[in-house]
Structures are given as C-alpha cells and as structure tokens.
Amino acid sequence: MTSPLETLLETRDWLLADGATGTNLFNMGLSSGEPPELWNVSEPAKITTLYKSAVDAGSDIFLTNSFGGNAARLKLHNAANRARELSRISAEIGRNVADRADHKVIVAGSVGPTGEIMAPLGQLTHELAVEIFHEQAEGLKEGGADVLWVETISAPEEYIAAAEAFALADMPWCGTMSFDTAGRTMMGVTSAAMVTMVEKLANPPLAFGANCGVGSSDLLRTIQGFAAQGTERPIIAKGNAGIPKYVDGHIHYDGTPELMADYALLARDSGARIIGGCCGTMPEHLRKMREALETQPKGEKPSLEEITSRLGAFSSASDGLGDDEPTSTRTNRRRRS
Numbered sequence: 596m597t598s599p600l601e602t603l604l605e606t607r608d609w610l611l612a613d614g615a616t617g618t619n620l621f622n623m624g625l626s627s628g629e630p631p632e633l634w635n636v637s638e639p640a641k642i643t644t645l646y647k648s649a650v651d652a653g654s655d656i657f658l659t660n661s662f663g664g665n666a667a668r669l670k671l672h673n674a675a676n677r678a679r680e681l682s683r684i685s686a687e688i689g690r691n692v693a694d695r696a697d698h699k700v701i702v703a704g705s706v707g708p709t710g711e712i713m714a715p716l717g718q719l720t721h722e723l724a725v726e727i728f729h730e731q732a733e734g735l736k737e738g739g740a741d742v743l744w745v746e747t748i749s750a751p752e753e754y755i756a757a758a759e760a761f762a763l764a765d766m767p768w769c770g771t772m773s774f775d776t777a778g779r780t781m782m783g784v785t786s787a788a789m790v791t792m793v794e795k796l797a798n799p800p801l802a803f804g805a806n807c808g809v810g811s812s813d814l815l816r817t818i819q820g821f822a823a824q825g826t827e828r829p830i831i832a833k834g835n836a837g838i839p840k841y842v843d844g845h846i847h848y849d850g851t852p853e854l855m856a857d858y859a860l861l862a863r864d865s866g867a868r869i870i871g872g873c874c875g876t877m878p879e880h881l882r883k884m885r886e887a888l889e890t891q892p893k894g895e896k897p898s899l900e901e902i903t904s905r906l907g908a909f910s911s912a913s914d915g916l917g918d919d920e921p922t923s924t925r926t927n928r929r930r931r932s
Contacts, residue, residue, distance in 0.1 A: 598767040599741045600701050600801055603655065604829055608893070609863050611885050612833060612871025613649035613657040616705070618848070619877065620645065620660075630672045632664040635684040642685070646692040650700055652878040653885030656869065657693075658705040658744055659685040665731045667709035667719070678727075679734035686738025693741075703744035703769065704735030706757060713752040721756055728760030736766050743768040746806050746833075749781040751792050762798040769869075771806040771831050774817045778915025785915045786820030793828065804831025807873040809910040810838050811850065811858040815865050815902050816914050822866030822896075832867035834858055836875035838907075848875025852883035857905050859884035864894045865902075 603610060620631050623641050635642055642660050649657040661682045666675040674681070686704055693700040709727055711719035732743055743766045745757040754770060761768040772780050772789055779785050784792075786805075793803045805817045811834035818832050837850025850858075855872060862870045870888070872880055903909060 598801065599699070600656070600767065600769075603699060603701065604802075604868065607655075608868070609888055610655040610701075610869045611653055611859075611881065611888065612703075612831070612869055613654045614652075614872040614876030614878065614881050615836070615874050616645065616658065616660055616662060618846075618875050619648070630663060630669065630674070631660055632662075632669070632681045632685065633672070633674070635660055635681050635688065639684075639688055642688050643692060646689050648878040649881060650692060650696045652881035654700070654871070654881055655698070656701040656703050656871070657689065658703045658746070659689045659735065659738075659740060660705070661685040661731065661735065662705045662707035662746070664734075665706070665709055665727050667711050667727055668707070679730050679737075682731045682734030683738040686735045686740040690739030701741045702739060703742050704732070704738075704740035706731055706735075706743060706745040708748055708750075708753055713750050713756075721752065724753060724756035725760045725763070728757045729763050732761055732764035732766055736764055740766075742766070742801065745770040747771070747773045749773060749784070751782070751784055751788075754792065755796065758796045758798045758800070768800050769802045769831060770800045771804045771833060773807045774805050774813065774915065775808040776915075777911040777913045778813070778817065778820075786817045787824055787916055790821055790824040790826050794826070799828070802829035802831050802869055804833070804867065804869070806831070806833035807835060809835070810907055811835060811855075812902050812906040812909050813911075815858070815861055815897075815906070816899060816909060818862060818865045818867050819896070819899075820914060820916060829868040830866050831869040831871075832862040832865075833871045833873045834862070835873045836877070836880055839874065850875060850880070852880045854906065855880040856883040856887035860887050860891055860894070861897050861902055861905065863888060864897055866896070
C-alpha cells in the first residue's frame with residue numbers, strides 16, 4: 596500500500612517541510628532545559644499553534660513535537676515511562692491540524708537520537724536501541740502519523756537500529772543525519788557512506804538526507820555529495836537559518852527569510868526534493884522559501900562557489916570525503932583554492 600508521502604512525491608517535483616521546533620517553542624515561553632514533549636500535555640494549544648504556523652506558511656510536511664520523546668532522553672526528566680504516551684499525543688495534535696488544512700499535509704513523527712553512545716564504545720546495545728525506537732514509533736503510529744522521521748543522527752548504528760524498529764512498527768519512514776564535523780557526522784559518517792548504508796538496509800527509508808549541522812552552505816555541500824553517488828531515492832535538506840549567535844541572553848540565528856529562500860532554490864537545484872529548515876527557521880522563512888520554489892524555475896546544479904557567494908562561507912575546507920569524494924565536488928573545491 597502506497598503511503599501518503601509516496602503519493603505526494605509522485606505528483607510533485609519538490610515538497611516543503613517545516614522549520615524549527617525548539618526555536619519556535621522558546622519564543623512561546625519554553626524554558627531552557629525544559630523537555631518540549633511535556634508541552635504536548637500541558638500546553639496543547641501552543642503545540643497546535645506550532646504545527647499550524649508551518650502549515651499556514653505553506654509546508655507540505657511538518658514534524659511532531661517528539662524529537663526527545665524516547666525513554667532514554669525522558670529518563671533525565673523522570674518521564675521515561677511516558678515515551679509512548681507523549682509521542683502519541685504529539686501525533687494526535689498533528690493529525691487534527693493536518694486534517695483541517697486547506698492542502699494535503701503529511702504528519703511526520705519526529706524521532707531524535709537516544710543521547711546514548713552505542714556499544715561497544717558505550718552502554719547502548721543494538722537490541723535496546725531498537726526497543727527504545729520501537730516504543731516511540733508505536734506511539735506515533737497510534738496518534739496518526741503518516742510517516743516516521745528520524746533526524747539529527749550521528750552514529751550509523753543508531754540509524755540502523757531505527758530502521759529495524761520502524762519495520763517492527765510497520766511504518767514508512769525517512770531519516771536524516773547531521774553532518775556537523777568538517778563534512779562528516781560526529782561519528783565520522785560521510786555523505787557517500789550514508790548513501791551506501793541506506794541502500795544496504797533491509798528496511799530503507801522513503802527519503803534520506805541531512806538536517807541541522809553548521810550553516811546552510813555546509814549542508815548543501817553534503818546534499819551534493821549525496822546526489823553525486825547517483826542515488827534515485829529522494830533527498831532531504833533541512834538546513835539551519837544561518838549561524839547561531841548569542842544576543843541579549845538568547846540564541847539568535849542570523850539567516851534572513853531572503854537568505855533561506857536562496858537556500859531553498861539552491862537545495863532544489865543541488866538535488867533535494869524535500870526542503871525545509873532546522874534551527875532558527877521561523878514561519879516567515881518558510882513563506883519566502885515556498886514563494887521562491889513556486890515562482891523560480893529549476894536551474895543547473897550550483898557550483899560550490901555559487902553556494903558560498905549566496906549563503907556564506909563553509910565552516911571547513913573539507914567536505915569530509917577526502918580522496919573518495921566525487922570528481923565534480925573535488926574539482927570545484929580545487930578551483931576555489
């Protein structure tokens with residue numbers, strides 16, 4: 596049976612995902628250190644506003660307020676036994692918003708990392724990771740999520756465990772990793788390695804890609820790394836709205852709506868089909884991104900020089916691929932030096 600996301604992808608060249616969860620909730624009064632997932636119960640109206648703001652700005656997909664809703668992370672707040680419940684409620688609120696929207700909207704059940712280190716370096720075994728992800732997946736499924744969406748993953752072992760858990764829940768899924776360490780994830784995964792891993796999974800995602808990381812320039816370099824591998828699987832790009840800066844006691848992202856509109860076009864032209872924002876991305880960014888994608892025709896793949904001239908410099912000279920990097924990327928980088 597074809598999932599709603601697959602159906603939408605069959606009829607559209609690109610889809611707009613949502614923006615930041617944390618940044619928007621902090622603006623609504625969430626305190627630093629407070630688990631946002633508890634707001635699904637204590638502040639459901641604000642979570643409804645979060646989802647609806649993305650839909651009203653033109654998002655085709657929004658992620659539920661369940662990123663840290665697994666037992667491993669919730670135990671830090673004495674709420675490990677509420678993982679399934681809080682995930683279910685986050686999806687129920689989302690289902691209600693999506694069903695009332697004036698266009699087809701996909702409810703994506705957000706699943707973040709456990710926060711633990713996988714064995715043998717750490718204590719988290721594969722079996723326990725699968726159990727943790729499966730519990731959350733079942734809650735999101737019960738709440739009416741259309742698709743599961745694991746994000747900001749660094750370790751391949753954790754990504755593989757999530758894939759197995761989602762198979763147990765019999766749910767379609769998407770998955771992104773965060774390439775925040777000189778073109779690699781914190782655990783050393785390159786864009787090329789991620790493509791290889793994804794294609795070897797017994798239960799591969801409907802779409803895969805990158806989210807968060809450093810700046811949007813770095814993320815687009817990673818997106819081009821995915822595309823250079825020749826994958827036919829839809830690629831996801833969810834970049835931050837600029838670079839974080841500490842201003843008047845708060846973290847502020849300096850990316851303007853106009854910059855994020857440029858980013859959206861460059862992401863599409865670099866090979867991404869699902870395009871959204873991560874940290875710092877607000878509804879005003881999403882509106883400009885939607886407008887740009889709807890009004891500007893698809894162009895040629897941008898060079899790395901064009902990306903940096905429009906979005907800002909890379910945070911590192913390396914894209915993480917070294918001698919194994921795609922020829923087109925290597926050539927562009929040498930031209931820049």
